[in-house]
Amino acid sequence: TxxxxxxxxxxxxxxxxxxxxxxxxxxxxxxxxxxxxxxxxxxxxxxxxxxxxxxxxxxxxxxxxxxxxxxxxxxxxxxxxxxxxxxxxxxxxNRDTLRNRTIASAVGLGPQYGANATGFGNFGIVEFSSPNIAKPFHAGHLRSTIIGSFIKNVLDASGWGTVSINYLGDWGKQYGLLAVGYERYGNDEELEKDPIRHLFHVYVKVNNDASENPAVHDEARAYFKKMEDGDAHAYGLWKRFRDLSIVKYKEIYGRLNVQFDIYSGESQYSLGQMRDVLHELQDLGLLVPDQGALIVDLKQFDLGVAVIGKTDGSLLYLSRDIAAAIDRKKVFDFDRMFYVVGNQQIHHFKQLFKILELQGKTWAEKCEHIGFGIIRSKDGNMSTRKGTVVFLEDILDEAGSHMHEQMRKNEVKYAQIPDPDSVADVVGQSATMIQDMTARRSKDYNFDWDRIFSFEGDTGPYLQYAHSRLCSIERQAAPLEVTPEELQSIDFSLLTEPQAFTLVEAIAAYPDVLREAGKTLEPCTIVSFALNLSHAVSSAIDVLWVSGQAKPLAHARLALYVAARITLGNALRLLGLKPLTRM
Ligand code: ARG
The missing domain is CATH 3.30.1360.70 (Arginyl tRNA synthetase N-terminal domain)
Structure with missing residues (x-):
């Protein structure tokens, strides 16, 4: 330690x-x-x-x-x-050495088993999720949320200091348009009840208006100007949209076991800060006016032309990112900053890091874009089976209710579950998360409800099932239990069967696999570990019974299962899952 x-x-x-x-x-x-x-x-x-x-x-x-x-x-x-x-x-x-050391470490360290201090003294920023207010939380945001939260967990388990940031899309002319729409179609009651959905509906309607009547765009521009100038009413309405959306986001993130230390966003970077950025670029001779735009020419780096702003004074996504990076370096003095954003933005981040470098920020090399592949589905968005809505909440609800139906099929077991609703919700969440993390990050994949829901094969429900079986063995073995103090008195040499050794080996791999994941930042490293461990658990449970055995053998086997339960639980938590004790 x-x-x-x-x-x-x-x-x-x-x-x-x-x-x-x-x-x-x-x-x-x-x-x-x-x-x-x-x-x-x-x-x-x-x-x-x-x-x-x-x-x-x-x-x-x-x-x-x-x-x-x-x-x-x-x-x-x-x-x-x-x-x-x-x-x-x-x-x-030497199987005796491996077995004894492994069980002792897992039981002794408990929730800390696997953690290491390789990142000791380092501070990292992980920016992830970053949805846009009033627009659907699409598949890319879901992947960013899942992968980003995993990366934060891995860094935490590797001794890093970390801060997680949600960089909301919450600023720009479109939020002027949203406000104009709200004045036409808004409803305070609905806004309070379900801000994300209501704002989306308002936004769709006002966009239609704008495409029929371009004057709506002028109204939006004028409104946004008022927001930028800090007009109390305009700013107040926008702030209400943002605050209420965040409350709702937090609720949904809670269902995914995700928390953010900071809700930031594009709005956090004031015109003042942005002008500093512009002046700095100008003084360095990097900023060139070009047909109504202000650009940085990156052609010699094969990165084309970066549009920083418009000559009318409006500033863009990229310029806000420059200001945000500089600000974060000042506030946190990070050793690494990870941006977890889909591969569609590879070019954006290359331009961002290059511009920072040209500005002489030597720390630009400490910024990293963690990209990932797109989720393909019929209409290009995640949607429910009926093909309608695109809200993350609906996905989680649908996954949960499907799992609930599955669980009901086994009446005897179902009757023993104290809170089937929340168990079904967790199983649904596990299914959704695991299918997202099974392949390497950068791979595209098809969103497939049937695969998500399968209880068989290498899925989230399968992992949860293995964990809950281990918990059930422990419940049934009571009053026999395994505590770190008792380990000395347990005779592990009774664990002679090949299934026991395979399980020991699977448990022993965890600290090594976690170190590996700390380097690759690939969730699939941990998913395949957890699946392999769960397979070893099933094979062992089938033949190595605890119940009905003489006490020394029962105790040795129970210790092995406790070590397996601790390890699997730690891996599931690292993946952002809440390990179930019954299902
Ligand atoms: N809100 C953006 C989007 O939905 C993602 C933001 C990514 N982060 C950043 N620092 N640019 O596309």
Missing amino acids: IDGLVETAPQLDVFRFEIVSQICALTGSTPDVIYPLLEEPRDRKNGDISLPLPRARLPGNPIELATSLAQKFKCNDLITKAAAAGPFLNFTY
Whole structure:
């Protein structure tokens, strides 16, 4: 523990490092070559981990080399056997050591198992979700929310200091238009009840008006000018839209277990701050007037032309982002800033970072765009099965009610669930989140209700089911329980079956996988870990019973299941899921 931070020792990696260091010493190779080559042997009878020598590109005949290295390798309390099989070297872990260390760490550290201090002393900003008021919260915002919140959780679990920012789209001429629309179609009662939906409906109507009658645009422009000038009425109405929308957003984010430290937005950057940005660019000779626009020419960097503002004084998305980045550096002095935004904005962020760099902000290289692929669906937006609405809330409601129907089918179990509504809501949420995080971030995917809802296969409900089965074993084993103090008295050598070892190995991988996720910031790393662990859990539960066993065996198995439950729960929370104890 460093300053209250937990550092879970690597588990499986300790064994792998032992192999790597001996092999490097014997061959003169280096860890960066040898470590990535280690793989699971095709047949576990041959050992626990295997090194294919041909891929190590060492001098000499790989078959002869394998034989001589197997002889020279010194077995110890980590590796009990090294054997050659053709050009492969197969190693066997000291399974007692691995099992005892793993169960002790998981049970001992509990909710902290897996956490590490690799980010100690670093401060990161994660900006994510960032929907636009009065416009639908579309699939891209959902992905940003899920992935961004995951990244924040991973950084937190890796010892970083973090702050999460929701950078709302809440400023610009379109909010003048919204206000004009509200004066025509607005209804205070509906605004209070469901601001996001009501403002969207108003916005759609006034947009129609504007396309029929261009004078509405002039009205909107004039209204926005009043907002910018701080006119009390205009500003007050806008502020009410924003405040009420945030209340509603918070409720929806709550259903996704997402919180923001800061609700910021495009509106936070005043004309004054923006003019400073413009002047700075002007003084550096970067700003050029071009057909009514103010641009920065980035053609020599293959980034085209960046439009910063218009000569009429209005400023744009990009200029607000420049002001926001500079302000955040001043306030937080971050070591890294992550923008979690869809791949459609790759170009925008390249331009943003390049302009900051040209302004001499050396920290521009500490800013990173975390992109992700688009969700494809029939009408280009997420929609309900009937193909109508596009609100996140509807997606979650629909997922929840579908899960509720599924749960009702098993009457006996259903009767035991104290609060089926909220359980169904959590299962629905898990289904939606996991399907989003199963593939690599940058991949596009098709939004598919049937896949979301499946209880079988590699889905969110499957993960929740594994967790709740583990909890049920613990409930049934009472009064037998497993606490860190009791661990000493449990005889783990009774865990002899292959299913027990597979489960130990799956649990042991967690600290290593979490370190890996801290580097890749890929949720799929943790999803596949959790699925693999859940498979190991199911196989073990089928054969390794706790109930009806003599106490020492029951206690050893229970300890293994408690370690598995802790690990799976930690992984689910990292993914933003609320682990269920019953379902
Ligand atoms: N509100 C924007 C949108 O919906 C996303 C904002 C992304 N963040 C940023 N700093 N530009 O497209």
